[in-house]
Amino acid sequence: MDAAALTSRFPALRDLAGKDMPTYEAPGGDLLAVVKFLRDEQGFDLLADLCGVEWKDRTPRFGVVIHLLTTASKEYVRLHVPAVDDRVPSVSSLHPGANWHEREAYDMYGIRFDGHPDLRRILMWDGYPYHPLRKDFPLAGIEVPLPAADVAEVTGQAVEPAPMMGGPFVSHGGRMSEGEPSALDQSWTEERPKS
């Protein structure tokens, strides 16, 4: 990849000094032009992956990470796109394969993709009220009504949080605890987000 050509063409790109592949932070305004430049002039013809991320120490809180691949010289490049006001331009006009990835990022994080042809939820059902991969969403889930209202009316059932009591496979790692690793605190509320 011609890094000099890329950075001289787009001075707003910030080199993040990626260890495994060239990594740049691209502001949303430049994203489409950068991806188009990479695709048409640098040969990055395959969008390997696009995903949402909630950053620990960055503002804005959410971002999108795009991995592009060239099938000619077999190189990757990574773009970090901050989601200002939870919005990112959609690259699905350049790489149609981004369509579903963007729907997933919207579903999981609530990131909106400007210019996306069909921004619906993809893994959760339409009408699901939360964005489950956000860090303030509890692991067990939150009770919500059944997707099928007619079934809920007859059975009186709802989608319940998963039973987590004593879940032995949930651990914080990294920190030494006094007892055995135990289930996370599931007493999540709007007022007191999970630490």
Add this chain to the structure above:
Amino acid sequence: MKITKEISIGDVAARSEELRGENMTLNMGPSHPATHGVLRLSLELDGDKVIKCDPVIGYLHRGDEKIAENMTYNQFVPYTDRLDYLAPLANNVAYAIAVERLAGVKVPERCEAIRVVCCEMARISSHLLGLGVYAMDTGAWTVFMYTFNEREKLYTLFEELTGARFTTSYTRVGGVTRDLPEGWLAKVDVFCDGVLRTVDEVDRLLTRNGIFLERTEGVAPISKELALAYGLTGANLRASGVPFDLRKDKPYSGYERYDFDVAVGTKGDCFDRYLVRMEELRQSVRILRQAVRGMPGGAWYAEDAKKVFLPPKAKVLTRMEELIQNFMLVTEGPQVPPGEVYFEAENPKGSLGFYVVSHGGGVPWRLRIRGPSFVALSILPAVVPGNYLTDIASVLGSLDFVMGECDR
């Protein structure tokens, strides 16, 4: 008296708009044998012809990425079994390599070779099932029996190696759970002969079978440009004429040491995707033979990675240092420095990618799984319309997807 009425083609053509019936909406799935799992296709049909296809996924969504953020790296290995559950060993290896790249751990040659054996056996197992059900979807029941016979032998080998037939969870960050059992490699060598015979048999049953050709040749061709635009990977991409194979082009786990060819199609239709998988089976056997016969000795896990891989049990029980190391690793998880990594492995279904963001410690901050089946299904709205309803079984079978990995 016989009443006849002459109808000219021209009259009918002129009335074609008037004669056109209503389009029908048909839900195919989520429980339908041809959708290979819980996939629902919301179809709009004009007679027998598909006008619009909207795949509805998410029925098997378990929140694997959320779960990964709440446990240590090694605890997540069993969850990777359930991504592409037809090739759990390959998922284990891909996940372990991704985390090792982030942790900066290099595994010894023997470990790499063991992993190559695992990956190729997983590929054979996955392709055998893929071909079996593909043939069944297109009306040839027998092939499934032939391929399942071989898969059964594979499962026995998996069981001997990992202790489990399906959910193998064989790798750990920095190595594998145990060394190869004695005499196991010889059994793999014997298996290689058997599976080649079966592949030849399947070849004779299908490749020139008129019914199979009718149902696959020229059906749903995916052009090179379309395949790249949608980010198809693996055999599906190669069938469209793009010679891209991560084992050759971005070698990992020592794949550069093996001699094999990459099968590439020309037209990208359902039949090409079948042919590419058949050839990949043979090439996998070739790699497997080389790996089995040239299996290097030495350590089978990264011995110097003391903050990542558990010490041997015998030492844990007899020595203080290893006991502490064992305890710390189990409670805190393998220690991975802050950073990010993206690693894709050439899995049977395509490139399985892991994007890991770490802030240090034993738990990932973000673990993204890029499932090749998710991508393969996203191309359906572009490929299926224009085909007949009956062709959908061929198209789905030829794309060889698995819902566990698509919905994650």
